[in-house]
Amino acid sequence: MRGAVLHAPGDIRVEQRPDPRIERPTDAVIRLAATCVCGSDLWPYRGIEAVDGPAPMGHEYVGVVEEVGSEVTTLRPGQFVVGSFFASDNTCEICRAGYQSRCVHAEPVGAIGTQAEYARIPLADGTLVATPESPSDDLVPSLLAASDVLGTGWFAAVAAEAGPGRTVAVVGDGAVGLLGVLAARQLGAERVIAMSRHTPRQELAREFGATDVVAERGDDGVAAIKELTDGLGAHSVIEAVGTQESMLQAIRATRPGGHVGYVGVSHDVALPGDELFFSGVHLHGGPAPVRRFLPELIDLIVDRAIDPGRVFDLTLPLDRAAEGYQAMDERRAIKTLLTV
Amino acid sequence: MRGAVLHAPGDIRVEQRPDPRIERPTDAVIRLAATCVCGSDLWPYRGIEAVDGPAPMGHEYVGVVEEVGSEVTTLRPGQFVVGSFFASDNTCEICRAGYQSRCVHAEPVGAIGTQAEYARIPLADGTLVATPESPSDDLVPSLLAASDVLGTGWFAAVAAEAGPGRTVAVVGDGAVGLLGVLAARQLGAERVIAMSRHTPRQELAREFGATDVVAERGDDGVAAIKELTDGLGAHSVIEAVGTQESMLQAIRATRPGGHVGYVGVSHDVALPGDELFFSGVHLHGGPAPVRRFLPELIDLIVDRAIDPGRVFDLTLPLDRAAEGYQAMDERRAIKTLLTV
Numbered sequence: 163m164r165g166a167v168l169h170a171p172g173d174i175r176v177e178q179r180p181d182p183r184i185e186r187p188t189d190a191v192i193r194l195a196a197t198c199v200c201g202s203d204l205w206p207y208r209g210i211e212a213v214d215g216p217a218p219m220g221h222e223y224v225g226v227v228e229e230v231g232s233e234v235t236t237l238r239p240g241q242f243v244v245g246s247f248f249a250s251d252n253t254c255e256i257c258r259a260g261y262q263s264r265c266v267h268a269e270p271v272g273a274i275g276t277q278a279e280y281a282r283i284p285l286a287d288g289t290l291v292a293t294p295e296s297p298s299d300d301l302v303p304s305l306l307a308a309s310d311v312l313g314t315g316w317f318a319a320v321a322a323e324a325g326p327g328r329t330v331a332v333v334g335d336g337a338v339g340l341l342g343v344l345a346a347r348q349l350g351a352e353r354v355i356a357m358s359r360h361t362p363r364q365e366l367a368r369e370f371g372a373t374d375v376v377a378e379r380g381d382d383g384v385a386a387i388k389e390l391t392d393g394l395g396a397h398s399v400i401e402a403v404g405t406q407e408s409m410l411q412a413i414r415a416t417r418p419g420g421h422v423g424y425v426g427v428s429h430d431v432a433l434p435g436d437e438l439f440f441s442g443v444h445l446h447g448g449p450a451p452v453r454r455f456l457p458e459l460i461d462l463i464v465d466r467a468i469d470p471g472r473v474f475d476l477t478l479p480l481d482r483a484a485e486g487y488q489a490m491d492e493r494r495a496i497k498t499l500l501t502v
Numbered sequence: 503m504r505g506a507v508l509h510a511p512g513d514i515r516v517e518q519r520p521d522p523r524i525e526r527p528t529d530a531v532i533r534l535a536a537t538c539v540c541g542s543d544l545w546p547y548r549g550i551e552a553v554d555g556p557a558p559m560g561h562e563y564v565g566v567v568e569e570v571g572s573e574v575t576t577l578r579p580g581q582f583v584v585g586s587f588f589a590s591d592n593t594c595e596i597c598r599a600g601y602q603s604r605c606v607h608a609e610p611v612g613a614i615g616t617q618a619e620y621a622r623i624p625l626a627d628g629t630l631v632a633t634p635e636s637p638s639d640d641l642v643p644s645l646l647a648a649s650d651v652l653g654t655g656w657f658a659a660v661a662a663e664a665g666p667g668r669t670v671a672v673v674g675d676g677a678v679g680l681l682g683v684l685a686a687r688q689l690g691a692e693r694v695i696a697m698s699r700h701t702p703r704q705e706l707a708r709e710f711g712a713t714d715v716v717a718e719r720g721d722d723g724v725a726a727i728k729e730l731t732d733g734l735g736a737h738s739v740i741e742a743v744g745t746q747e748s749m750l751q752a753i754r755a756t757r758p759g760g761h762v763g764y765v766g767v768s769h770d771v772a773l774p775g776d777e778l779f780f781s782g783v784h785l786h787g788g789p790a791p792v793r794r795f796l797p798e799l800i801d802l803i804v805d806r807a808i809d810p811g812r813v814f815d816l817t818l819p820l821d822r823a824a825e826g827y828q829a830m831d832e833r834r835a836i837k838t839l840l841t842v
Contacts, residue, residue: 264758418603431778435768446785
């Protein structure tokens with residue numbers, strides 16, 4: 163089959179890879195309907211995360227079940243499925259508490275690489291959620307978004323306790339931040355402040371439900387949030403970047419007793435204990451347990467209550483994955499969908 | 503009046519200080535019934551926090567209202583009262599959300615110094631809670647504990663979401679940690695693991711409801727907690743020290759999706775963002791909003807449902823405050839009560 167492989171920073175090639183097959187009786191093999199490039203794929207692409215030899219890429223996926231292992235009981239070939247970037251058994255104590263990304267048997271799907279024609283998904287019964295019926299083509303981008311960026315933005319909004327009566331600020335205007343805006347509104351937040359200085363992203367944020375846009379960042383951004391919230395700060399802040407500046411911006415924009423939900427993969431962050439202590443905020447985040455939210459998100463999508471697929475502003479065939487990476491790296495695209 | 507003043511590290515003197523009087527119409531002046539020495543008083547006493555000239559000491563207090571300002575409506579002279587170490591109006595949006603220690607008009611009582619015969623308490627209506635009647639002498643230590651160490655341990659247990667079915671680990675065997683044990687049990691925790699290597703503190707922890715004691719600390723302590731929790735870590739961890747080692751110990755001893763409640767005043771802590779991110783824990787803490795819990799804690803104490811005053815293992819008259827500091831500094835005493 164064909165699949166995307168990162169050979170060195172900036173060097174993505176779509177080339178022949180071995181066809182995946184059932185390796186364990188709990189596996190499924192799916193034929194990808196679509197896949198995409200994640201903001202976190204840019205870390206190794208940019209050489210900020212070390213690339214250790216040729217690496218298959220991609221961890222977001224929707225597709226059709228091709229084959230299941232002998233112990234898979236809830237899925238059958240032909241079903242359209244969505245899964246998370248962590249395979250999980252969905253039965254252990256950690257999964258049952260809603261933290262499937264930290265399942266005691268968790269396996270990163272990124273190691274398998276879903277920017278490809280086919281993928282082997284471990285722990286298929288726990289990991290994959292089938293849609294009620296085969297979705298129409300126009301729903302595929304939104305279902306693909308549920309696999310990571312929507313699920314991650316949703317988790318951030320839940321972690322930040324977005325809800326009725328709350329003012330929510332969102333740090334980061336990538337796909338996850340934008341879908342954090344959508345999630346906060348769906349969860350009932352009264353006011354959602356998108357922090358963005360890019361006009362197309364500001365516009366999409368408003369379409370997703372942002373009531374305010376703040377273009378300032380850092381200390382100026384914090385001051386702007388305080389000005390919009392009687393000097394107190396937001397009740398809830400979503401952090402979707404992962405840098406020292408963005409984390410401090412999120413903590414400082416939150417009122418005492420408020421909640422920060424952070425999902426930007428942390429890079430070179432060291433949180434000063436005294437500032438955190440005296441901030442009095444709640445902090446929760448990490449790799450989103452997307453599996454927890456998939457049934458609910460799939461329902462919202464097939465009911466056409468939400469349209470998260472709008473974050474894909476560039477669609478290319480898999481063979482042109484390199485162009486997709488480049489466009490995101492240069493911030494010409496928010497997120498690239500790859501058709502398979 | 504007489505009051506304790508810190509002149510330099512290690513140099514506490516009880517000397518003549520000006521009699522406090524009503525300065526603002528929202529003030530009350532109380533005659534102290536008892537006061538005490540806090541673990542946080544040891545930071546300047548040890549010279550770890552800078553001492554900037556002679557400083558009145560103390561922020562924990564119970565006593566009898568002597569005089570009230572013209573705008574005080576809920577208190578009258580003669581009432582026995584308990585207050586927190588932050589004065590708060592208890593009416594602002596932050597107070598109503600339960601974060602009175604971060605009231606928009608908060609004032610630190612420590613700047614006033616309650617290791618004294620009398621103290622002026624700002625924002626008296628919002629800050630002070632009267633007991634139903636004048637308490638018998640044997641209840642005074644427990645009511646004094648409510649003023650800080652019990653309220654702080656209670657907040658830590660609430661922040662850590664201690665409750666039925668939960669296993670709670672407590673890092674720190676000072677008065678706050680020990681009362682965190684008591685709070686966790688009162689909140690219904692199934693299992694409470696005290697981390698302590700000091701026999702008398704281990705014993706008091708057990709009397710307060712600890713079901714297990716772990717003497718190891720650092721990585722060995724974390725391993726011991728995991729061993730007691732099927733390898734997963736505790737649901738809830740109370741951090742009551744405030745150092746880098748204790749914070750990391752608390753985070754590492756918590757299962758993914760679990761809760762760390764941290765109340766040890768943070769000193770030289772920098773939390774590594776990547777470790778925090780991948781831990782998947784909830785983190786909440788800071789200066790405890792003791793005022794939130796005072797009515798409930800006073801009820802539990804006057805009903806003799808809890809006996810938090812047992813943390814005072816040394817009682818001295820105010821004039822011998824210096825001996826009280828020294829005993830705590832040398833860890834000969836858990837906590838010193840000063841009679842006035």
